[in-house]
Amino acid sequence: MKQIKVVKFGGSSLADANQFKKVAGIVKADPDRRFVVASAPGKRFSEDTKITDMLYSCYEVAAKGGDFEGQFAAIESRYNSIIKDLGLNVSLDKEFVQIKNGFIGRAGRDYAASRGEYLNGKLLAAYLGFEFIDPAGYIFFNESGVFDLEKTTAVLSEKLAKTEYAVIPGFYGSMPNDTIKTFSRGGSDVTGSIVARAANASIYENWTDVSGFLICDPRIVENPEGITTITYRELRELSYMGAGVLHEDAIFPVRTAGIPINIKNTNAPEDAGTMIVADAGDTPCKYTITGIAGKKGFSAINIEKDMMNSEMGFVRKVLEVLEDNKVNLEHIPSGIDTMSIIVNSASIQGKEEKIIKMIQEEVAPDHIDIEHNIALIAVVGRGMRKLRGTSGRIFSALAHAHVNVKMIDQGSSELNVIVGVAEEDFVTATKAVYDMFVLTAE
Ligand code: ASP
Secondary structure (H helix, E strand, C coil): CCCCCCEEHHHEEEEEEEHHHHHHHHHHHHEEEEEEEECCCCCCCCCCHHHHHHHHHHHHHHHHCCCCHHHHHCCCCCCCCHHHHHHHCCCCCCHHHHHHHHHHCCCCCHHHHHHHHHHHHHHHHHHHCECCHHHHCCCCEEECCCCCCHHHHHHHHHHHHCCCCEEECCEEEEEECCCEECCCCHHHHHHHHHHHHHHCCCCEEECCCCCCCHHHHHHHCCCCEECCCHHHHHHHHHHHEEEEEEEHHHHHHHHHHHEEEEEEEEECCCCEEEEEECCCCCCCCCCCCCCCEEEEEEEEEECCCCCCCHHHCCHHHHHHHHHHHHEEECCCCCCCCEEEEEEHHHCCCCCHHHHHHHHHHHHCCCCEEEEEEEEEEECCCCCHHCCCCCHHHHHHHHHCCCCCCCEEEHHHHHEEEEEEEEHHHHHHHHHHHHHHHHCCCC
């Protein structure tokens, strides 16, 4: 049976004619690459503006009844230069007029933003000689604006089964009343995943401008190694802690269908990139850890009370105070007579005194304080399950680097260890863990 590959190209991969050429080269190199999901043109250089952002600001002016001609002309000119530089025999003039009328008629912010993908999809379809499929008729949201996987998969699968090669713009679909709705920013990743599922693809290739995930943030460790294989669960842990490349919601549709995602680099197609799989099976892990990610901006509410552990309902009462104040908690490291609650600092801002007072009233602690400027570092890896002493090695790496560990929490899945350190130690701590597990790995 022939394989079907769904390929999604991000904004930087389709930012200008030169990038379009690379994309066509990649698509045409493999006849299995049948369904292509396109983003809107992104930045051509670092100070450039993405078409999506240009559309949002242009629509804002239009919606207030202002003169948006100049801004709209700048958008038109981005597409026209792609047409010209590729020597394409197509015109988007009719579409431009329709879109302008949509702006004047207040067709909505989502409609406006979605036109970036719509127009780029048209161009890419013409350039590749593929059919153009407008997701407005195939990707559906329900009345509450929640993506409807069931309906979409049913309708889209039927369409794709009858289609040999097609380009599908990313980022949007339609509401039951036929208005356009977009996913959140970066949502073409989600479209790619939906299309891969509906096509029953053997793989979802997500082409971007980096060669996959790196073990660590390159702003912290110079030239970190890339991750070859990562499981969906590991990725979830790392993304939660701030390692971004892929939209979080892009995982769900393919994950349940068991379709792997391969993150690839349009500018270096020969690089293997990162393979995201449901189960890495027996694939050996190169290192004990798969990745390290971290975030600053946490606070610890530290509570002490003698005999706390024998007082029924102590933790519940404290947590209820947080619930009443709508504060999410991240971790609760505890001792016999102490507990700390790690929370996002922003979530307690302006409520600190009230929270302390309420906890005092509820459980009468001997001592309570709030400590700020804490960073959390997640050390993630399926390889940790099989090996003993990983936490010990993390501790020893941090001790050698003179980093004081404020908290350590091992997830019950034994897939991750979270360490809390002072924000000023964040970089040193991350480097120390990387050195221990990657640079000096045996
Ligand atoms: N163009 C949209 C954005 O900039 C969606 C995407 O590129 O995935 O967010």
